Amino acid sequence: MDHLREEYDGELDPALVNPEAPLELLKAWIYDAEQAGLGDPTAMCLATLGPDGAPRSRMVLCKGVDGTAVRFFTNLTSDKAEQLHADARASLTFWWSDMDRSTRLTGRVTPLERDEIEAYFASRPRSSQIGAWVSDQSSPIEDRDALEAKHAEVHARFHDADVPCPPHWGGFRFHAHEVEYWAGRPARLHDRIRLTQRDGTWTKARLQP
Numbered sequence: 296m297d298h299l300r301e302e303y304d305g306e307l308d309p310a311l312v313n314p315e316a317p318l319e320l321l322k323a324w325i326y327d328a329e330q331a332g333l334g335d336p337t338a339m340c341l342a343t344l345g346p347d348g349a350p351r352s353r354m355v356l357c358k359g360v361d362g363t364a365v366r367f368f369t370n371l372t373s374d375k376a377e378q379l380h381a382d383a384r385a386s387l388t389f390w391w392s393d394m395d396r397s398t399r400l401t402g403r404v405t406p407l408e409r410d411e412i413e414a415y416f417a418s419r420p421r422s423s424q425i426g427a428w429v430s431d432q433s434s435p436i437e438d439r440d441a442l443e444a445k446h447a448e449v450h451a452r453f454h455d456a457d458v459p460c461p462p463h464w465g466g467f468r469f470h471a472h473e474v475e476y477w478a479g480r481p482a483r484l485h486d487r488i489r490l491t492q493r494d495g496t497w498t499k500a501r502l503q504p
């Protein structure tokens with residue numbers, strides 16, 4: 296892999312990193328990535344703490360940025376959800392490779408309210424709604440055939456009826472207290488600007504690459 300060397304040519308205008316609205320630039324970067332046709336512009340890596348205190352990470356999709364919060368949805372009996380119920384501390388990282396941009400957030404989660412979960416679930420494609428009933432996310436299953444059999448059973452159970460939101464399906468609101476914007480620049484002199492919240496006030500600092 297040593298032959299792989301990327302020359303970055305990104306851009307980060309410090310004036311756009313606003314302590315009064317810390318996630319405005321995140322919203323703009325997601326929008327830019329969508330406009331540029333990047334795949335999964337809302338994909339983000341979510342890191343949690345496992346029961347042994349070791350970090351665990353996986354990709355999830357951002358489903359809204361509001362104020363200093365980011366929401367995402369998942370199975371509430373999954374490993375990640377159990378970890379977040381035990382320890383609300385988490386971190387999120389976005390990476391838009393073709394734009395040489397990344398954003399990293401540190402914070403804590405709170406569970407979403409049931410009415411918000413159900414409203415979002417109702418907006419999902421039917422295939423995703425059925426999938427939510429099929430999967431006991433993060434639990435072992437003997438093979439692919441067993442999964443397909445569960446899918447066929449759930450499909451038959453709902454026929455043409457509306458698919459209700461499973462009680463085990465939900466989501467979290469991640470509240471950021473630290474946000475770092477990164478833009479790759481030539482010669483590894485990347486731009487990094489961090490916003491940190493303490494006692495309700497956000498402060499801004501440029502970090503060395």
Ligand SMILES: Cc1cc2nc3c(=O)[nH]c(=O)nc-3n(C[C@H](O)[C@H](O)[C@H](O)COP(=O)(O)O)c2cc1C
Binds near residue numbers: 352355369375
């Ligand atoms: C691009 C991408 C987006 C994903 N989005 C979600 C998501 O929004 N919610 C989710 O529960 N899993 C999502 N997944 C699957 C998770 O990465 C993961 O496999 C699953 O949630 C189980 O994680 P856990 O065992 O740590 O709970 C996504 C995977 C990828 C690659």
